[in-house]
Amino acid sequence: MFKKLVYMSGKPFWLLPEGDFHAVEQKNGRIVDPVLFRGSNDRWNGEITSEQGN
Numbered sequence: 001m002f003k004k005l006v007y008m009s010g011k012p013f014w015l016l017p018e019g020d021f022h023a024v025e026q027k028n029g030r031i032v033d034p035v036l037f038r039g040s041n042d043r044w045n046g047e048i049t050s051e052q053g054n
Contacts, residue, residue: 005031 004015005024012024012031025032 002017003022006013006015006021008021012026013021014024014034016022022034025034
């Protein structure tokens with residue numbers, strides 16, 4: 001999964017390959033790089049989030 005760290009209005013976001021933006025998680029002032037483990041039949045997190053209305 002290829003993603004870029006971008007800043008909008010001074011806040012960091014991940015720019016995902018689909019063109020979506022995902023808020024960056026920070027702990028102790030450091031950016032946490034999310035790692036996604038999934039099987040071939042699992043859905044992406046973005047698909048699950050969109051179903052929840054977020």
